Amino acid sequence: MNVQHLLPRLTLHRQFAEDLWAAKAPCFALGMVEERQEPMGLLALRPxxxxxxxxxxxxxxxGHALVGNADFEVVQLFFEFYGFATYSVLLNPSNPLVQKVLSHMLTSKQYFFLAIAPDATVTAFRAEFGADRLADLREHWPRLQNSRTNDLQYQKAVRTIQKQTQAPDALLTWVCRDHVDCLDPRKDPLELTSRGAQAPQDKNRDERLAIAQLLDAKMREFERTDNGNQLELLAQMAPYMELFQQLMQSAQKEEMNVLCEAHPALDRFVQLLARIAQGIQSGAITVPR
Structure with missing residues (x-):
């Protein structure tokens, strides 16, 4: 792909941007961006x-490929940086956000790509004007538009590709997949004004990420010796409840979803708390007095 390194004024949805930057790299997000009030598809990669x-x-x-069989399909996008590395990401085409963004990209033939460095510097590329680089995707669109791929099928495809991927970081985690409400940047605009633009800064973001990583590690550690007793597992995690409460108070709902996506053991801890709370409310779990 020939790309143009522009100095555009790009407008992102603030919540989308903050959640993308809060996610654990390497990751990828699909969304929308505006340039000169013109909406375009956005491919955002954090290598x-x-x-x-x-x-x-x-x-x-x-480039792209379809993964699956006669019953389901998953879209695999490839980004080959010449002489450096090739990254890919798997998307569920039945996802409402994927449907909206890909449809817009196929109609407009214009889209932006953001490369976000570990130091939070953002580089913007724009697809070559007038070039239909999505011709192959357009050919498969009738099938993708009617996709019924469910989450279990999607996760199966992810596991299959992970086993086939030699470089451990070459397959990016798809994040911000449920941010359909963030597809209109004008609702909560955040402007990036140059190629050297910096990601939105949140002084507590690194602290929240560190807490999420710690809770995720502790949950995985205790699960290895877990005998199936949920209350015992909760008791082992009890010393870290204050940190968990701090995380919940500091993180927005969307950011917490992103953190749980990136840290599966943290997500299991959240679900454990929800199950125990429900059990106490229903009387299935008796609390000693």
């Missing part, structure tokens, strides 16, 4: 390491 300027200057090769 595991900084890409050299030389590789960025060459642009990248953008």
């Amino acid at each position: 595991p390491k900084a890409m050299p300027k030389e590789a960025m200057a060459l642009g990248f090769n953008f």
